Amino acid sequence: MMHHDGKMEWRSPCPISSALDVLGDKWSLLIIRDLILHGPRTYSQFLDAPEHISTNILASRLDLLTCLKLIERTNPDAASRNNAYQLTESGAALRPTLEAMGKWAGAHLSDFHADMVRMP
Amino acid sequence: MMHHDGKMEWRSPCPISSALDVLGDKWSLLIIRDLILHGPRTYSQFLDAPEHISTNILASRLDLLTCLKLIERTNPDAASRNNAYQLTESGAALRPTLEAMGKWAGAHLSDFHADMVRMP
DNA sequence: CCGGATCCTTGTCGATACTG
DNA sequence: CAGTATCGACAAGGATCCGG
Numbered sequence: 001m002m003h004h005d006g007k008m009e010w011r012s013p014c015p016i017s018s019a020l021d022v023l024g025d026k027w028s029l030l031i032i033r034d035l036i037l038h039g040p041r042t043y044s045q046f047l048d049a050p051e052h053i054s055t056n057i058l059a060s061r062l063d064l065l066t067c068l069k070l071i072e073r074t075n076p077d078a079a080s081r082n083n084a085y086q087l088t089e090s091g092a093a094l095r096p097t098l099e100a101m102g103k104w105a106g107a108h109l110s111d112f113h114a115d116m117v118r119m120p
Numbered sequence: 121m122m123h124h125d126g127k128m129e130w131r132s133p134c135p136i137s138s139a140l141d142v143l144g145d146k147w148s149l150l151i152i153r154d155l156i157l158h159g160p161r162t163y164s165q166f167l168d169a170p171e172h173i174s175t176n177i178l179a180s181r182l183d184l185l186t187c188l189k190l191i192e193r194t195n196p197d198a199a200s201r202n203n204a205y206q207l208t209e210s211g212a213a214l215r216p217t218l219e220a221m222g223k224w225a226g227a228h229l230s231d232f233h234a235d236m237v238r239m240p
Numbered sequence: 241c242c243g244g245a246t247c248c249t250t251g252t253c254g255a256t257a258c259t260g
Numbered sequence: 261c262a263g264t265a266t267c268g269a270c271a272a273g274g275a276t277c278c279g280g
Contacts, residue, residue, distance in 0.1 A: 012170040013237045015225035016153050016218055026144035033136050043262050050132040054254050090228040097220040104217055105135035108210040117133045163243050174273050
């Protein structure tokens with residue numbers, strides 16, 4: 001198993017910049033979204049999301065989010081098979097950010113994306 | 121001048137996913153942050169931000185954000201020299217998202233990033 | 241000079257095949 | 261089922277060049 005060496009690179013002391021150092025990509029916040037919407041989730045349940053993340057990207061994001069303690073395994077000691085991931089308190093605290101983001105998209109992106117819906 | 125062909129790819133109808141289709145990278149929200157914090161800003165002022173975006177990335181992001189009407193030129197008809205970018209109403213509406221994100225980072229990232237400060 | 245555009249290198253993403 | 265290995269495509273970074 002490959003796991004992160006814990007050495008994060010921070011571009012500046014700005015909190016927003018730091019948040020984006022962790023979450024500034026197209027997938028990390030989608031993983032958090034799935035966990036907020038559906039509760040604990042297994043590897044293959046993440047793969048079933050409509051955005052279709054690929055397996056290696058999912059594994060690397062789960063690894064990073066675990067290292068930074070935004071998520072954790074539901075049963076750390078059990079075999080990885082059928083084991084799930086869940087939010088920590090830190091990950092769950094991203095809910096207001098995601099709500100603000102979803103609200104913004106609903107209000108300001110519908111001109112460009114007619115098929116967008118209220119919530120998945 | 122090269123400009124975007126307006127064809128965005130949307131991964132799903134989910135608003136959060138759609139927001140991340142636009143803003144899910146390490147730089148776009150930092151541009152919005154600069155505009156919220158400092159008001160209208162020129163090309164070289166963006167380059168002076170402590171995170172040091174490179175010129176080509178900045179140009180392509182400004183172009184995309186302009187196409188999606190999150191930002192606009194302060195004086196569209198004037199020469200590009202010394203012209204600045206400012207937020208539209210749509211871009212300004214991202215303030216709650218950035219505030220939530222900054223608040224989250226301040227509360228949950230300081231264990232990993234000791235040098236982080238309240239606000240830049 | 242300022243606002244980019246271009247070139248080139250490096251790194252990350254994404255698809256698919258594969259393994260315990 | 262939960263990942264890992266591999267490889268090609270593409271995006272980011274960095275330096276420099278150019279038009280006004």
